[in-house]
Amino acid sequence: MTDMSDTGMSDIAAGQRVLNEAAPKMIARDVDVFYGDKKAIDNVSIDIALENVTAFIGPSGCGKSTFLRALNRMNDTIASARVTGKIELDGEDIYSSGMDVVQLRARVGMVFQKPNPFPKSIYENVAYGPRIHGLASGKADMDQIVEKSLKRAGLWEEVKDRLAESGTALSGGQQQRLCIARAIAVDPEVILMDEPCSALDPIATAKIEELIHELRGRYAIVIVTHNMQQAARVSQRTAFFHLGNLVEYGDTSEIFTNPRATRTKDYITGRYG
Amino acid sequence: MSLAALALLILGLGLIAWVAARAKAMSFGSTGQARQHSLPNYHGWYVALWAVLPALFFLTIWSSVSGGLVTQTVLESPAAASLPAMEMQRDAILDEARRLAEGRIDAAFNPEAEALAPIYAEATSFYSLIGSSIALLLAFAAGAFAFTRLSPTFRARTRVERLVMASLLIASLIAILTTLGIVLSLLFESLRFFSMVSPVEFLFGLNWSPQMAIRADQAGSSGAFGAIPLFWGTIFIGAIIAMIVAIPLGLMSAIYLTQYASGRVRAWMKPALEMLAGVPTVVYGYFAALTVAPAIRDFAVTIGIPGASSESALAAGLVMGIMIIPFVSSMADDSIAAVPQAMRDGSLAMGATTSETIRRVLVPAALPGVVGGVLLAVSRAIGETMIVVMAAGLAANLTANPFQSVTTVTTQIVQLLTGDQEFDSAKTLAAFALGLVLFIITLLLNIVALRVVKKYREAYD
Numbered sequence: 001m002t003d004m005s006d007t008g009m010s011d012i013a014a015g016q017r018v019l020n021e022a023a024p025k026m027i028a029r030d031v032d033v034f035y036g037d038k039k040a041i042d043n044v045s046i047d048i049a050l051e052n053v054t055a056f057i058g059p060s061g062c063g064k065s066t067f068l069r070a071l072n073r074m075n076d077t078i079a080s081a082r083v084t085g086k087i088e089l090d091g092e093d094i095y096s097s098g099m100d101v102v103q104l105r106a107r108v109g110m111v112f113q114k115p116n117p118f119p120k121s122i123y124e125n126v127a128y129g130p131r132i133h134g135l136a137s138g139k140a141d142m143d144q145i146v147e148k149s150l151k152r153a154g155l156w157e158e159v160k161d162r163l164a165e166s167g168t169a170l171s172g173g174q175q176q177r178l179c180i181a182r183a184i185a186v187d188p189e190v191i192l193m194d195e196p197c198s199a200l201d202p203i204a205t206a207k208i209e210e211l212i213h214e215l216r217g218r219y220a221i222v223i224v225t226h227n228m229q230q231a232a233r234v235s236q237r238t239a240f241f242h243l244g245n246l247v248e249y250g251d252t253s254e255i256f257t258n259p260r261a262t263r264t265k266d267y268i269t270g271r272y273g
Numbered sequence: 274m275s276l277a278a279l280a281l282l283i284l285g286l287g288l289i290a291w292v293a294a295r296a297k298a299m300s301f302g303s304t305g306q307a308r309q310h311s312l313p314n315y316h317g318w319y320v321a322l323w324a325v326l327p328a329l330f331f332l333t334i335w336s337s338v339s340g341g342l343v344t345q346t347v348l349e350s351p352a353a354a355s356l357p358a359m360e361m362q363r364d365a366i367l368d369e370a371r372r373l374a375e376g377r378i379d380a381a382f383n384p385e386a387e388a389l390a391p392i393y394a395e396a397t398s399f400y401s402l403i404g405s406s407i408a409l410l411l412a413f414a415a416g417a418f419a420f421t422r423l424s425p426t427f428r429a430r431t432r433v434e435r436l437v438m439a440s441l442l443i444a445s446l447i448a449i450l451t452t453l454g455i456v457l458s459l460l461f462e463s464l465r466f467f468s469m470v471s472p473v474e475f476l477f478g479l480n481w482s483p484q485m486a487i488r489a490d491q492a493g494s495s496g497a498f499g500a501i502p503l504f505w506g507t508i509f510i511g512a513i514i515a516m517i518v519a520i521p522l523g524l525m526s527a528i529y530l531t532q533y534a535s536g537r538v539r540a541w542m543k544p545a546l547e548m549l550a551g552v553p554t555v556v557y558g559y560f561a562a563l564t565v566a567p568a569i570r571d572f573a574v575t576i577g578i579p580g581a582s583s584e585s586a587l588a589a590g591l592v593m594g595i596m597i598i599p600f601v602s603s604m605a606d607d608s609i610a611a612v613p614q615a616m617r618d619g620s621l622a623m624g625a626t627t628s629e630t631i632r633r634v635l636v637p638a639a640l641p642g643v644v645g646g647v648l649l650a651v652s653r654a655i656g657e658t659m660i661v662v663m664a665a666g667l668a669a670n671l672t673a674n675p676f677q678s679v680t681t682v683t684t685q686i687v688q689l690l691t692g693d694q695e696f697d698s699a700k701t702l703a704a705f706a707l708g709l710v711l712f713i714i715t716l717l718l719n720i721v722a723l724r725v726v727k728k729y730r731e732a733y734d
Contacts, residue, residue, distance in 0.1 A: 074622060079535070105624035112622075116615035119638050128633070129623040179619070186623065 025050045025190060025220040026071060026108075031085035033066050033075065040066045042244040043085075048190070050220040053212060055235035055252065057228060059267065062241040064224045065113075068192050071222065072108035073101050089190070106133050108190040109183035114199045115175030117167035117182070122159050125167040125178055126150060129186035145185055153181035154211050173204025180211065184219075191215070193223040197230065209234050228268060232256050240264045276336060279405050280329065283412050287325035290416040294320035294423060301425040311430035319429040322436060324416030328408045335404040346396040352388045367393075459712060462705035469699040470498045475706060477501060481669035481680075483689060483700045498703055500710070502669040506586065506679035507711075510665060511654035514590025514675060515597055519654075520647055522594075523601025528631055530602070531609045543606075550599040554659040561592035561664035573676040580677050584666030587675035593660050600650040601643075608642020609635055641729035648722035652715040658683040682707045 024047035033041035041063045048054050048071075056064035066075070073094060075081040087094050094104050106129070117125050126146045127136075136142035146163070150156040155177040159170070167178050176196055183191055193212075197205040212221060212234045225231050231238055232252060239249040240263070248255060248264045259265040295317035301309050344367060347353055356363050369381045370389035374397060381387050423429070467475070478499015526546060530539050566588035573581035612635050620630040636643070666678030667688060689704035696702075 072622065074618065077618065077621060102624045102626055105622055110618075110622035112615055112618060114615055116613070116619040118616060118619065118634050128620070128625075132623065132625045132629050132633070182619075182623065 024048055025090065027086075027088045027091075028067075028071075029086045029088075031067070031070060031083065031087060033063070033070055034080075034082045034084075035066075035078070036080040040244055041070070044241075044246040046239060046246060046249055048220055048222060049237070050189075051217055052236040053216050053221045053223060053234050054237045054239065055231035056222065056224045056239050056241060057226075057231045057267075058241035058247075060226070063244040064239075064241040065194050067241065068194055068222060068224050069110075071190070071192055072105050072110055074105075074110060076101060106186045107188055108192060109186065109188035111176070111179050111183055111191065111193045111196050113195040115172055115179050117170070117175050117178050119166060119168050121164045122150075122167050122170070122178060123163040126181050126185050129182060133186055135186065149181040149185040150178075152184050152215070153177045154207065154214070155181055171204070173200050173207055176200060176204065176208060177211065180208075180215075184215075188219060190220040190222065193221065195224050195226060198226060205230070228256070240267065242267070276332065279332065279408060283325055283328045283332075283408065286328075286409075286412045286416065287321040290324040290420070291317040291321035294420055297420070297423055298429075309425045310428050315429040315433050316423050316427070318433045320416055320419040320423070322433070323419035324412050327415045328412035331411050332404070332408050335408070339400045339404055342400050343393070343396045346399075347389060347392050350389075350392045352385075352392055356385060456712070459705055459709045462702055463709045465697075466699060466702035466706045469702070470706075474498060475500055475703075476710075479671060481685070483685070483703050496699060498699065500682075500707065502671045503680060503682045503685055503707065504710075505671055506665065506669070507655050507681040507683070509673070509675075509679055510586050510590040510593060510661060510681055511657065512651050514587060515594035515654045516647065516651060518591055518594025519597040519601050519650060523598045523646075523650075524605050524636075524643065526598065527602040527605035527609060528636075531606055532627060532631055532635070546602060547599050549596065552596070554596065554657060555663075557592050557596050558659040558663035561588050561660050565592055566664050569676065578674075578676050580672075580674055582666065582668075582676065582678040584664060584678045585676050586665060586679045589661050589665040590675070592664065593654050593657055596657070596660065597650045597654055600653060601646050604646020604649065605639065605643045608639040608646070611642065612638045641726055644729075645722045645726035648718050648725065652718035652722070655681075656683065656711060656715050658687060662687050682711050686711075 026048040028044060028046045028048075031041060031044045032039060044067060056068060058064050069075045070083050071087060071094075073083075075083060083095060089104070089107065092099060094108075118128060120128070123146055126149050127142055130136045130142060130145050136145055147156060147160075150159065155174060158174060159165075159178075167175065170178060176199075180191075180196075197208050200208065209230065212223065215221060216236075223231075223234065235252045237250065238252040238255040240247045240255065240259075240261075242263050248259060248261045250260075255264065256268060259268055295313045298309070298311075298313035298316035301313075347367065347370070348356075356366060366383045366385050366389070369378070369383055369386035370393045372378045373381055373386060373390035374394035381390070475498050478497065479501050480497040480499045481502050482497040484496065530543055530546075534542060562584075566583055566585060569585055569588050569591075570581050570583045573585075616634055616638060617630055620634045621627075625633065661681045661684045665681055665684055667680050667684065668678045669680050669685075670677055672679065686704045686707050689701055689707075694701045
């Protein structure tokens with residue numbers, strides 16, 4: 001992780017990684033998540049592949065965000081939350097005592113529902129992760145990481161002349177792309193997106209979706225969304241959650257055209273949700 | 274009739290007016306006409322207020338005017354022609370006559386007073402009769418006037434509400450006017466001081482020795498009013514030593530309480546910390562003087578620091594810093610808690626540790642609030658009196674050695690104004706000039722603090 005050149009910052013490296021990935025990037029088996037005594041996720045097992053964008057859909061309160069946060073142990077910040085079962089990243093149990101949560105979150109990045117740039121400059125926002133993980137060897141190196149990340153997030157052209165301005169002064173859509181750039185900057189392997197467009201207007205949403213397309217294959221992307229059209233547009237695999245259960249998981253085209261479970265069908269045809 | 278009885282009588286009238294007006298308003302309901310605008314209670318209050326307020330207002334004015342009128346009458350009487358013209362003697366005699374008339378003394382020292390007493394008594398009762406009559410008449414007239422206005426469509430509620438608002442406004446104005454009065458009194462006394470001592474000497478002089486010579490041959494009482502050593506002592510103790518203690522401790526305890534402490538720990542630790550703010554400053558004062566100061570002096574002597582005094586800047590500053598901790602920590606606590614969870618999550622999701630998140634995201638985001646809290650704490654510290662009076666000493670030393678004794682503005686004000694004092698000497702008036710400077714400094718600090726907090730607060734929605 002410390003050397004930028006061979007861990008997927010170039011297209012060739014990323015391509016090789018795809019070829020080498022026979023096994024799924026992340027595997028979850030029999031995962032339960034509790035908040036205190038309340039079971040929020042019940043016995044979920046799922047494989048997440050690198051080459052796919054995976055969408056989690058389902059009505060409000062179905063546990064999709066909770067499960068997403070279990071994938072990079074963000075539930076650790078909630079005192080009452082407890083996770084059982086097994087979640088593996090490249091075959092390593094992320095809840096084992098040997099897994100350093102700092103390292104894990106560098107490998108599994110996250111983008112939140114509401115854009116949450118730090119009240120720092122655009123540059124410092126992107127440089128934040130590389131700084132805390134010691135990824136840049138000097139000013140020039142950091143400049144390069146920042147530029148590359150912003151370019152990948154499709155924000156470079158809009159902000160290259162005002163990197164010193166506060167990240168909070170950007171528009172909502174730009175802020176969200178800044179947050180994606182910030183996540184990309186530490187060169188993660190998986191990016192979790194928790195309803196990344198729910199606070200954005202349609203044009204900003206379209207830009208983020210386009211960005212997700214471009215990032216696909218380079219990073220395993222998991223996106224939680226309320227918007228079924230969005231899931232259909234951006235994802236290759238879709239998981240339908242309901243009341244803490246994983247009801248159905250399969251190819252997006254399959255789920256949307258030929259759902260097997262009635263609950264999925266009802267949700268997709270708009271009976272509830 | 275005494276003033277209190279009269280006031281009670283008027284209030285009684287008000288009660289009657291309330292009951293009567295309410296009854297009248299109730300009768301509107303039974304006529305079955307259009308809906309009343311206001312509830313009967315409001316009609317009652319409307320009439321009662323009209324009956325009571327003008328009369329009470331008149332009484333207030335009257336009680337301040339009538340004394341002068343009585344004296345005027347007495348002076349115009351033939352018996353007063355023999356009074357000495359000198360004001361002080363005349364006033365003494367008049368005062369005696371008044372007290373005789375009121376029956377507070379049995380015999381007078383001045384023979385003239387005996388003669389004036391009956392005239393005084395007569396004039397007093399005459400004017401008090403006039404006053405009471407007018408007041409009662411006013412109560413009746415205003416009450417009756419209000420009573421006749423009542424009708425089902427009369428907007429009593431609106432009018433009563435307006436009066437409530439006016440009384441609230443007056444209540445808030447009183448605090449402001451008092452502050453203004455304090456400032457003006459400080460200002461005028463200071464001007465008197467500056468007519469004796471030049472402002473330049475006061476503000477920039479290095480020598481403070483306010484003892485004035487009482488006799489011409491008295492030695493060593495030159496009366497030097499250079500306040501720089503005082504300002505330095507104040508800043509040294511309140512803004513430097515106290516803040517070196519309070520800022521890190523306050524900030525770190527706020528961080529612990531908001532970020533690390535579990536709900537249970539926080540539930541008892543935060544009130545316990547805030548209890549520090551509830552300790553009377555005089556208790557801090559003797560803690561500083563009797564416990565901390567000797568310990569510091571012994572320590573200084575042990576490590577061989579010259580000039581260690583048993584009343585040291587360090588002792589006062591340390592204890593003051595402890596006292597200030599709750600201010601800093603509660604302001605810091607509030608502003609850290611105001612940084613949204615999303616910010617914290619964002620940082621943690623990048624793989625930052627809790628302490629990295631605090632250092633790089635939370636504290637910078639909360640900084641304006643923290644700075645504001647620190648400035649308020651400084652203004653509190655430099656105005657603080659008891660601790661420095663007890664522990665800082667009186668010697669106006671201009672020194673940066675924390676083990677030496679320094680003195681502060683507040684300490685000197687206390688020194689200058691306690692005991693029997695003549696209020697026209699430069700020594701006493703100097704206290705007002707010091708007070709004025711202190712007031713201006715704390716005012717500026719408060720303004721800056723509020724502006725900092727307002728201007729740089731990140732608007733998280």
